[in-house]
Amino acid sequence: MQINKIVDRLNQLLAGEMYDYSFFEPFLDETIDDINDALNTIYPCFSDVVAAGLTEYNLFPERYIRNVVIKGAAHKFYTMDEEGIDSAEQYGFEFQKALFIMLRDFSDKVPEQYRSTNTGGVDINLESGMPGWSIFYPTGGGIPIYTDNILPTVIKTYEVELDASVEDTTLIITEEEAQQVT
Numbered sequence: 001m002q003i004n005k006i007v008d009r010l011n012q013l014l015a016g017e018m019y020d021y022s023f024f025e026p027f028l029d030e031t032i033d034d035i036n037d038a039l040n041t042i043y044p045c046f047s048d049v050v051a052a053g054l055t056e057y058n059l060f061p062e063r064y065i066r067n068v069v070i071k072g073a074a075h076k077f078y079t080m081d082e083e084g085i086d087s088a089e090q091y092g093f094e095f096q097k098a099l100f101i102m103l104r105d106f107s108d109k110v111p112e113q114y115r116s117t118n119t120g121g122v123d124i125n126l127e128s129g130m131p132g133w134s135i136f137y138p139t140g141g142g143i144p145i146y147t148d149n150i151l152p153t154v155i156k157t158y159e160v161e162l163d164a165s166v167e168d169t170t171l172i173i174t175e176e177e178a179q180q181v182t
Helices: 003-013 021-039 046-051 062-080 082-109 175-181
Strands: 143-146 154-158
Touching: 003 021, 003 046, 003 062, 021 046, 021 062, 021 082, 062 082
Parallel strands: none
Antiparallel strands: 143 154
């Protein structure tokens, strides 16, 4: 969709305002950031597209630009504007609903070049562990056994079956208890 058409539609949603693209750019960029977070993608934001000299944002289907990007930017505008609190809430609901639909229907169609390789994992160096830290696996499989809760050091990894009613699968036992498991 042409960027000037996106701006026109945004102005219509904002009760006929007459703002130009530069006014909306931060709101559009933040909306693309939200989409990237939800879909684990790396779509360029509007400021990058415009800086590259392009006049069209066509990186995903137009229905998502209409229903997600434009409503998301309107929500972000009204959140900033104290006079539009009621509108902000309504556009926020519409944006979240449309973002969910985009996540549900479009996630598997994201082109390879826009898929993020960052899975959001946390790198923990167990050799210089932090006091009081523990590691858990919610699935109950492959639970690391630690010698203490001060400096986590993996002795061995044991496969254990946990009762389905157990919510926290953190398992920290002493070295003697670990010997009894084997």
